[in-house]
Amino acid sequence: MTGTEAPAPFRLAYVPGVTPGKWVRTWEERLPDVPIELLALENAEAERAVADEAAEAALLRLPIDRSGKHAIALYTETTVLVVPKDHEVAAVDEVSGEDLADYVVLHPLDDCLDWRTPPGRAAKERPATTAEAIELVAAGVGLLAVPQSVARLHHRKDLTYRTLLDAPQSGVALVWLEERSTDLMEEFIGIVRGRTANSSRGRQQPRQEPDRKKEREQPRGKKATPAARKAAPAARSGKPRRRGR
Known part of the structure; x- marks a missing residue:
């Protein structure tokens, strides 16, 4: 892949009545470099799209054939x-x-x-x-x-x-193939489950190392002298020190 080639989209199928908008918006905020492509399909079509790898995942209604698939129940409808x-x-x-x-x-x-x-x-x-x-x-x-x-x-x-x-009742679930548990899939699972952007799952963010040089350049406070340490309790109490005779 060349440096100018756009990354492949994350393809998400969804069925009538299911609204993935809030999850899509979160994806676009967290992964602006990876486009998400929505496929509006009927339930049977969405299930086939996952099985045929035409979609990375699908938001569809249970029950389904779960062989070779992961499914996370999201909510149940009246x-x-x-x-x-x-x-x-x-x-x-x-x-x-x-x-x-x-x-x-x-x-x-x-x-x-x-x-x-x-x-x-x-x-x-x-x-x-x-x-x-x-x-x-x-x-x-x-x-x-x-x-x-x-x-x-x-x-x-x-x-x-x-x-x-x-x-x-109709249960809505996120479904994907067991063999396609990629970092991007983990990222989307985290989004639908409400994980924060700093979660340890999904794509790993680069670790921020402390800037040791900056720390060395920071001015350090002067050490207190014995006389100053002796005077500190009295200064904190607000009471004047009594002079010796």
Whole structure:
């Protein structure tokens, strides 16, 4: 690599609803010489990008296939039910899975929630994407359960959402290959974990050696004479010394 060649970027994939902005800003402050490249992908695509080494790391939703990967759980999101604003479910603050027995609940093919028993009645066909499912909710075809950040991402004036109880929650994690635990990867791990810039992990900062020459040039104070040491206690006490007769 020549001296003028720019360093390779640190490629970070992230999924809809996840906002890496604060971590990216910290990276840019600490490592201005290493660009960070963001890849907005769906969950399955982000997982493949890590496996194929198209990205150094990914912020995605669990569960995933963890074989050969490290994963650090970052936070867990509340699951909500997206409904039309004029729907009867919109009249309450929260709803349970049992309350949805008579309603059609959509489960898109890219559903990121790990359902054991999906609530409600299934639609005749599963929508391909969450975006398509949102359109179907607006058309009155069914309701949709998603992480709260995804509901906010697909905000529409004619839709709202309510907390869905007894539903699986979405966990967001930082994922990377075990074999790619580089200094830059450690640096990003430190950022998402809130480590300070002076942390011992990640890229090592050059150690500041004391300037011995400067220390030698500093003027040294004069040693106190015996008479001065004898007078010091009295001077500190503020009391005048008594002269001998």
